Amino acid sequence: MAENFKVTKAIDFCYGHRLRDYDGKCKNVHGHNGRAEFDLTSAKLDKRSMVVDFSDIADAMRNWINNNLDHAMLMRKDDPMLPIFKKNKQPCYVMDNNPTAESIAKLLFDKASEHGFPVAEVRMWETPTSFATYRKQ
Numbered sequence: 001m002a003e004n005f006k007v008t009k010a011i012d013f014c015y016g017h018r019l020r021d022y023d024g025k026c027k028n029v030h031g032h033n034g035r036a037e038f039d040l041t042s043a044k045l046d047k048r049s050m051v052v053d054f055s056d057i058a059d060a061m062r063n064w065i066n067n068n069l070d071h072a073m074l075m076r077k078d079d080p081m082l083p084i085f086k087k088n089k090q091p092c093y094v095m096d097n098n099p100t101a102e103s104i105a106k107l108l109f110d111k112a113s114e115h116g117f118p119v120a121e122v123r124m125w126e127t128p129t130s131f132a133t134y135r136k137q
Contacts, residue, residue, distance in 0.1 A: 006041045006120070007050075009057045013070040017099040020076050029073070029081070034101075035125035036065065036108050040118050052117060060115045061108070074099035101125075101132035109134045 016031040038061060042051045072091035075082050076098050085092050097103045105124035112119040121135035 004041060004043060005045060005051045006039055007052060007054065008037055008039050009054055009061070010035055010037045011058065011062050011065055013065050015069050015072055015074055017074040018079070018081075019098045019100065020079055022098070032126050034104070035131075036061070036105075037123040037125070038108070038112055038117070038119055039121040039123075040112075041120040042118050057112070057117055060117070061112055064111055064115075065108075068093050069104075074104065101130070102134065105132045105134035109136075 012033065012035050014031060014033055016029060018029045019026045038057055040052045040057060045051060072093050073085055074093045074095060075085070077094050077096055082092060082094065093099075095103060095107070101124045105122045108124065109119055109122040112122065119136070121133060123131045123133050125131040
């Protein structure tokens with residue numbers, strides 16, 4: 001049986017969003033104190049006896065999150081409020097889909113993968129009691 005190693009790094013950030021084509025309260029602009037948890041796996045450890053150095057994933061992903069999502073409005077590309085936010089120079093991150101916890105988890109998974117990390121799963125906590133997961137099949 002092969003050994004499997006896993007490390008997890010959590011990164012907290014704040015963001016705003018609203019959901020289009022939705023009938024609940026989340027159709028209104030609101031914000032969250034979110035937490036992204038990155039699970040990284042490997043069958044073997046590197047020469048430092050690590051899957052990944054925690055500071056490497058933290059530096060790369062915290063930098064990307066701070067530059068794109070932290071204290072920004074996450075908006076679907078066809079949101080009629082998007083031009084208003086842009087006109088008023090408000091930070092926005094435009095997504096193809098509704099900026100749900102599920103969509104944000106996949107976005108962060110893809111970004112961590114682009115950085116070359118062996119990401120297996122990302123959990124996106126929208127509240128202290130609710131999260132969505134995106135994982136590699």
